[in-house]
Amino acid sequence: xxxxxxxxxxxxxxxxxxxxxxxxxxxxxxxxxxxxxxxxxxxxxxxxxxxxxxxxxxxxxxxxxxxxxxxxxxxxxxxxxxxxxxxxxxxxxxxxxxxxxxxxxxxxxxxxxxxxxxxxxxxxxxxxxxxxxxxxxxxxxxxxxxxxxxxxxxxxxxxxxxxxxxxxxxxxxxxxxxxxxxxxxxxxxxxxxxxxxxxxxxxxxxxxxxxxxxxxxxxxxxxxxxxxxxxxxxxxxxxxxxxxxxxxxxxxxxxxxxxxxxxxxxxxxxxxxxxxxxxxxxxxxxxxxxxxxxxxxxxxxxxxxxxxxxxxxxxxxxxxxxxxxxxxxxxxxxxxxxxxxxxxxxxxxxxxxxxxxxxxxxxxxxxxxxxxxxxxxxxxxxxxxxxxxxxxxxxxxxxxxxxxxxxxxxxxxxxxxxxxxxxxxxxxxxxxxxxxxxxxxxxxxxxxxxxxxxxxxxxxxxxxxxxxxxxxxxxxxxxxxxxxxxxxxxxxxxxxxxxxxxxxxxxxxxxxxxxxxxxxxxxxxxxxxxxxxxxxxxxxxxxxxxxxxxxxxxxxxxxxxxxxxxxxxxxxxxxxxxxxxxxxxxxxxxxxxxxxxxxxxxxxxxxxxxxxxxxxxxxxxxxxxxxxxxxxxxxxxxxxxxxxxxxxxxxxxxxxxxxxxxxxxxxxxxxxxxxxxxxxxxxxxxxxxxxxx
Amino acid sequence: xxxxxxxxxxxxxxxxxxxxxxxxxxxxxxxxxxxxxxxxxxxxxxxxxxxxxxxxxxxxxxxxxxxxxxxxxxxxxxxxxxxxxxxxxxxxxxxxxxxxxxxxxxxxxxxxxxxxxxxxxxxx
Numbered sequence: 001x002x003x004x005x006x007x008x009x010x011x012x013x014x015x016x017x018x019x020x021x022x023x024x025x026x027x028x029x030x031x032x033x034x035x036x037x038x039x040x041x042x043x044x045x046x047x048x049x050x051x052x053x054x055x056x057x058x059x060x061x062x063x064x065x066x067x068x069x070x071x072x073x074x075x076x077x078x079x080x081x082x083x084x085x086x087x088x089x090x091x092x093x094x095x096x097x098x099x100x101x102x103x104x105x106x107x108x109x110x111x112x113x114x115x116x117x118x119x120x121x122x123x124x125x126x127x128x129x130x131x132x133x134x135x136x137x138x139x140x141x142x143x144x145x146x147x148x149x150x151x152x153x154x155x156x157x158x159x160x161x162x163x164x165x166x167x168x169x170x171x172x173x174x175x176x177x178x179x180x181x182x183x184x185x186x187x188x189x190x191x192x193x194x195x196x197x198x199x200x201x202x203x204x205x206x207x208x209x210x211x212x213x214x215x216x217x218x219x220x221x222x223x224x225x226x227x228x229x230x231x232x233x234x235x236x237x238x239x240x241x242x243x244x245x246x247x248x249x250x251x252x253x254x255x256x257x258x259x260x261x262x263x264x265x266x267x268x269x270x271x272x273x274x275x276x277x278x279x280x281x282x283x284x285x286x287x288x289x290x291x292x293x294x295x296x297x298x299x300x301x302x303x304x305x306x307x308x309x310x311x312x313x314x315x316x317x318x319x320x321x322x323x324x325x326x327x328x329x330x331x332x333x334x335x336x337x338x339x340x341x342x343x344x345x346x347x348x349x350x351x352x353x354x355x356x357x358x359x360x361x362x363x364x365x366x367x368x369x370x371x372x373x374x375x376x377x378x379x380x381x382x383x384x385x386x387x388x389x390x391x392x393x394x395x396x397x398x399x400x401x402x403x404x405x406x407x408x409x410x411x412x413x414x415x416x417x418x419x420x421x422x423x424x425x426x427x428x429x430x431x432x433x434x435x436x437x438x439x440x441x442x443x444x445x446x447x448x449x450x451x452x453x454x455x456x457x458x459x460x461x462x463x464x465x466x467x468x469x470x471x472x473x474x475x476x477x478x479x480x481x482x483x484x485x486x487x488x489x490x491x492x493x494x495x496x497x498x499x500x501x502x503x504x505x506x507x508x509x510x511x512x513x514x515x516x517x518x519x520x521x522x523x524x525x526x527x528x529x530x531x532x533x534x535x536x537x538x539x540x541x542x543x544x545x546x547x548x549x550x551x552x553x554x555x556x557x558x559x560x561x562x563x564x565x566x567x568x569x570x571x572x573x574x575x576x577x578x579x580x581x582x583x584x585x586x587x588x589x590x591x592x593x594x595x596x597x598x599x600x601x602x603x604x605x606x607x608x609x610x611x612x613x614x615x616x617x618x619x620x621x622x623x624x625x626x627x628x629x630x631x632x633x634x635x636x637x638x639x640x641x642x643x644x645x646x647x648x649x650x651x652x653x654x655x656x657x658x659x660x661x662x663x664x665x666x667x668x669x670x671x672x673x674x675x676x677x678x679x680x681x682x683x684x685x686x687x688x689x690x691x692x693x
Numbered sequence: 694x695x696x697x698x699x700x701x702x703x704x705x706x707x708x709x710x711x712x713x714x715x716x717x718x719x720x721x722x723x724x725x726x727x728x729x730x731x732x733x734x735x736x737x738x739x740x741x742x743x744x745x746x747x748x749x750x751x752x753x754x755x756x757x758x759x760x761x762x763x764x765x766x767x768x769x770x771x772x773x774x775x776x777x778x779x780x781x782x783x784x785x786x787x788x789x790x791x792x793x794x795x796x797x798x799x800x801x802x803x804x805x806x807x808x809x810x811x812x813x814x815x816x817x
C-alpha cells in the first residue's frame with residue numbers, strides 16, 4: 001500500500017535497488033555458505049590427517065607404555081591453535097596421555113562415539129577419534145578436540161566483508177538507479193505537468209516535449225494530438241460562441257429597434273386615428289350645424305313661396321325660388337362633404353335591396369331633364385331588354401348616375417347625352433354596365449389622372465366657368481368601389497367623354513371597418529366576456545399606448561381588461577363592470593386621477609375595489625392618503641404590477657371561499673376569524689408599503 | 694282633423710314645420726325636448742309623431758322605445774327625423790320601433806307623402 005502511493009521516481013529507484021540488492025545478497029550468501037561448508041570440510045580433513053600422524057607417532061610410545069614420549073608427541077599439537085585438547089586412551093578406554101590448551105578438561109574415559117565415522121561435531125567442537133594401531137593391532141584410541149576457531153573467525157570475517165560489500169554495492173545501485181530512473185520518470189512527470197497546466201489554465205496551446213521514441217514517447221505524441229484536437233474544437237467553439245454572441249447582440253439591437261419603431265408606429269397610428277376621428281366628428285358636427293339653419297332657410301322660403309303664390313304676388317316667387325335653389329345647392333355640397341367624410345371614416349354602409357334598373361334610368365332621365373335642357377342638350381337612353389332586377393344600394397346607384405349625368409349636362413353645350421345599360425361580365429361575375437357618354441368638352445390624358453380624386457376638377461378655370469366642388473366624381477368613384485365595381489373613362493378633348501361603370505348584379509354586403517376607439521372596443525368586449533370567469537381589471541389612462549400595453553400585459557396574466565381613456569368614463573365603467581382591481585393614471589385632461597380616486601372611494605359601491613396608481617407623478621403619500629392600495633411610478637415595473645394584481649386575485653379567491661363558508665355556517669367564531677384574516681391582510685399591506693420605502 | 698305631435702328642439706324648424714303642417718290641414722302640437730314629447734304623447738295621444746332624434750333630456754330613440762313599449766301609445770306611428778343620414782341611423786330607427794324615417798333638411802313634399810301613407814295605413 002505504501003509502495004503504491006509512492007511517487008513513480010521513488011518506486012523506480014526502490015524497484016531497481018531492491019532487485020539488485022536481493023540478487024547481490026543471494027549470490028553473496030550462497031558463496032558464503034559454499035565457502036564455509038568447504039572450509040569446514042577442509043578443517044575436518046586437516047584434523048583427521050593430524051590425528052593419523054599423531055596416532056602413528058605415538059603408537060610406539062603406547063606399545064611401550066611410555067607416557068612421557070606419548071605426551072611429547074601430543075605436545076606437538078601446540079602449533080595448532082584451534083586444537084584445544086587431545087587424549088590417548090588405552091585398550092581399556094582409560095586415559096593414557098593427554099594434552100590440553102587453556103586447562104581444557106580431557107575426559108578420563110574415552111567419550112562415546114560412532115565407530116564408522118571418525119569424527120563428530122557437537123556443541124561448537126569438532127572431535128576426531130582415531131584408532132592407534134601397530135602392525136594391525138589396535139593399541140588404543142586417539143581423541144582430538146578442536147574448537148573450530150578458524151572456522152568461526154573466517155565466518156565472522158566473511159560476514160563483515162559481505163556486509164560492507166552489500167552496503168557499498170547497494171549505495172552504488174541507489175546512485176545508478178536514481179540516475180537511470182529519470183529515463184522513465186522524467187517524461188511521465190513532464191506529461192503530468194503539462195496535463196496539470198492544461199487543466200488549470202485551460203490553455204490548450206502548450207505541448208508536451210517528446211524525449212524518446214518509446215511507449216512514453218508515443219503516449220506524449222497521442223496526448224499532443226489530443227490537445228491539438230481539443231484546441232481546434234475549443235477555438236471553433238469559441239469562434240461559434242463569439243459569433244453567436246455578436247448575433248445575439250445584433251438581434252437584441254434589432255428587436256429593440258423594432259420595438260421602438262413599433263411603439264412609435266403605434267403612437268403614430270393612435271395619433272392618426274385620433275386625428276381621423278376628430279376630423280370625422282368635426283365634419284359630422286359641422287354638417288349638422290350647417291344643415292339646421294339650411295333646414296330653416298329652405299323650409300321658410302318654400303313656405304313663403306306657397307303663401308306668396310296664394311296671395312298673388314308672383315313677382316316675389318322667382319326670388320324666393322332663387323333662395324331655395326341656392327339653399328339646395330349648398331345642401332348638396334354639404335351632403336357631398338359628409339358623404340366623403342363618412343366614406344373615409346369607414347362609416348358608409350350599404351343598404352342592399354332588389355330593384356329594377358330600367359325604371360331607375362327613366363327616373364334619372366326625368367330628374368335631369370331640366371339640367372339638360374338648360375344647355376340645350378338631349379338625353380337618349382337605351383336599356384337592354386334582358387336586364388332585370390339587380391341587388392344593390394339603389395340610393396348609391398342613383399347618386400352615381402346622377403353625378404355622371406349632371407356632369408355630362410354641365411360640360412356639354414347643345415349636344416347629345418346617351419345612357420346605355422346592358423349586361424357584362426367581369427372576372428366571372430355578372431355585372432350591369434352603365435355607359436354615360438356626351439359630346440362635350442372632353443378630358444385630356446393629363447386631366448384623367450386626378451379625375452377621381454377629391455377637390456380636383458379637370459382644370460382650375462373649369463371651376464370658375466362651370467362651378468362645382470370637384471367632389472362628384474370622387475364620391476362616384478368611392479361608391480363604385482364600395483359596391484366592388486369599377487369605373488373608367490374614355491375621352492378626347494373637344495369630342496366628348498364616355499364614363500363606363502360596371503357594378504356587380506349581386507352586390508355583396510360590405511362589412512365596413514369603422515375606426516373605433518380602444519375604449520369603446522374594450523367596453524363592447526367587456527359585455528361579451530363578462531360572463532366568463534376571468535377577473536376584470538379596469539385600466540384608466542389617457543395615453544392610448546399605455547392602455548394598449550397594460551391591456552396586453554394583463555391579458556397575458558389571464559385577466560380580462562377594460563380600459564377607459566378619461567376619468568368620467570373610468571368611474572362609469574367601474575360602476576358597470578365592478579372590476580377586481582383598478583389601475584389609475586394621475587395626469588389626465590379634465591378629470592385628473594386624484595379626483596377619480598376620491599370619487600371611487602366616496603362611492604360606497606366602489607370604495608372596496610383596490611386602486612393601483614400607475615403614474616409619472618411621484619406623490620405616493622397623496623395617493624395612499626386618498627385610499628389607493630399601491631403606488632407604481634411609470635415606467636411600470638411589470639413584475640411588481642403582476643405581483644400586486646395576483647395578490648388581489650388570490651385575496652379575492654380567499655375571501656370568496658371565506659364568504660361562502662361563513663354564509664353556509666355563520667357563527668360568531670367564524671366571523672371573528674374572518675375579521676382577523678382581514679386585519680392580517682391589512683398588516684400585510686402595511687408591511688408591503690414599508691418594504692417599498 | 695288628424696293630430697300630429699312634432700318633437701323638435703330647434704325653434705325655427707319647429708315653427709316652420711308646424712306652420713306648414715297646419716297649412717296642409719293638420720292640427721299640430723309641439724314639444725321642445727324628449728321628456729315633454731313623451732308626456733304630450735301620453736296625454737294627447739296624437740295620430741302621428743314626428744320625432745327629432747338629437748333632443749335634450751331624452752333622445753328620440755329612448756322616447757320612441759318608451760312609447761312603443763307602452764300599450765296606450767304603441768299604436769301611434771312615429772317618423773324619425775335625423776340630420777345624420779347614415780345607414781346605421783336608419784337601421785337604428787327601425788330597431789327602436791319607428792315606423793318611418795326621413796332626413797333633415799326635410800323635403801316637405803316627401804315628408805307629407807310619408808305622413809299621408811302612415812295615416813292611411815292606420816285608418817285601414
